[in-house]
Amino acid sequence: MTYRTCLACKVVGPPSATQGTRAEPVGFVSLYLSELLQVRPTEVRDEPCLAYGSGGIAYALCRTAVRACDICRPKLLASARKWIQRSLVAAQTLTYPDWPRHSFSRGFAGLYATGAMIESLSNRPAPARRFIGLYLARVRRSFRSPELFEGAAGHLAGIAMLLMLPWSDAETRKLQRTGDAIARRLITRLRKPTASLSRAGIAHGRAGLVLALVQWLAWSKSIDRNEVGALVGACRAQRNNPFWANGSAGMVQLFALAERALPNRGFKSRARTQALRSVAAADSGHPMVIDGPPGIALALLELASVDPSGAWRRRARNVMKSTLARLEVPEQRIYGLWGGLSGLYCLALDLQYGSWSGFPGLGA
Numbered sequence: 107m108t109y110r111t112c113l114a115c116k117v118v119g120p121p122s123a124t125q126g127t128r129a130e131p132v133g134f135v136s137l138y139l140s141e142l143l144q145v146r147p148t149e150v151r152d153e154p155c156l157a158y159g160s161g162g163i164a165y166a167l168c169r170t171a172v173r174a175c176d177i178c179r180p181k182l183l184a185s186a187r188k189w190i191q192r193s194l195v196a197a198q199t200l201t202y203p204d205w206p207r208h209s210f211s212r213g214f215a216g217l218y219a220t221g222a223m224i225e226s227l228s229n230r231p232a233p234a235r236r237f238i239g240l241y242l243a244r245v246r247r248s249f250r251s252p253e254l255f256e257g258a259a260g261h262l263a264g265i266a267m268l269l270m271l272p273w274s275d276a277e278t279r280k281l282q283r284t285g286d287a288i289a290r291r292l293i294t295r296l297r298k299p300t301a302s303l304s305r306a307g308i309a310h311g312r313a314g315l316v317l318a319l320v321q322w323l324a325w326s327k328s329i330d331r332n333e334v335g336a337l338v339g340a341c342r343a344q345r346n347n348p349f350w351a352n353g354s355a356g357m358v359q360l361f362a363l364a365e366r367a368l369p370n371r372g373f374k375s376r377a378r379t380q381a382l383r384s385v386a387a388a389d390s391g392h393p394m395v396i397d398g399p400p401g402i403a404l405a406l407l408e409l410a411s412v413d414p415s416g417a418w419r420r421r422a423r424n425v426m427k428s429t430l431a432r433l434e435v436p437e438q439r440i441y442g443l444w445g446g447l448s449g450l451y452c453l454a455l456d457l458q459y460g461s462w463s464g465f466p467g468l469g470a
């Protein structure tokens with residue numbers, strides 16, 4: 107799609123463009139995008155991953171480029187490419203003993219997927235294919251953890267996200283074959299007793315595996331839809347936790363996705379109940395997706411996409427405004443997608459454009 111102007115014009119375009127106040131999504135978009143385009147690599151000392159570090163910068167720039175005008179798009183993609191290259195170089199030399207190097211959110215997998223998105227949007231098929239090859243090689247040799255945040259469910263959600271971009275038939279078949287193999291292993295794992303996956307919530311619990319399977323339904327002809335529906339019905343949040351990683355907001359996202367993939371099974375009603383629980387606590391927490399209001403507001407946008415009459419988008423905007431009004435920039439992990447401010451930035455983009463691009467990192 108071609109756009110004549112975009113939100114990035116205020117930063118990348120002519121200097122006469124005006125900025126709003128910080129408390130409005132458009133003001134925050136301009137301020138944060140300026141920061142992303144000016145920050146130097148030596149100033150980003152966090153892990154080079156998607157969730158917490160410089161991979162989040164590349165992803166946020168990529169998201170901005172999707173709706174950017176013809177002037178801004180190539181500049182944004184060029185900057186995103188530099189950040190993904192820097193992140194990959196830094197990841198090669200990372201020596202944390204417990205670093206989950208295969209993880210989508212914290213390791214190489216998410217960086218390769220973001221690289222593939224950047225090159226696909228740049229119409230550079232050869233480097234895009236190279237990133238797909240690296241991604242698939244990485245995820246095929248790792249099934250140590252099944253969870254969304256660090257393991258195979260994250261890999262499957264990443265493949266579902268990549269398939270939303272245009273690929274050749276050969277690349278599409280490779281992605282679908284690998285996705286089906288991961289999905290089969292996740293279902294086998296979910297059929298076992300719960301002891302090995304006892305944590306509640308999306309990021310580390312059974313619900314995260316189920317979320318990836320629900321997303322995969324759009325691409326698979328071999329998964330039993332009724333079995334996935336039963337798995338969704340059995341998912342629970344951590345008690346009294348309103349946030350995305352372990353609590354109600356994650357369930358809102360799961361049930362809303364399930365309503366789209368498996369309609370008329372009562373999932374919309376369960377999403378609404380969990381959404382009201384989340385909104386009631388949206389004035390607390392950190393300004394990040396994992397355990398703060400941005401994760402709640404993003405889940406509300408997911409729900410709005412299947413329940414447009416529910417005023418969820420207006421509620422998401424209110425959550426965003428109150429978050430911006432009391433925003434303090436964290437001292438560490440500023441730029442991460444799920445554990446920094448880039449998730450809040452992706453939320454502001456969708457609110458300002460009146461769009462829904464999918465959950466950051468889990469939707470193209």
Ligand SMILES: [Zn+2]
Pocket residue numbers: 110111112113114115116119174175176177178179
């Ligand atoms: Zn522009």
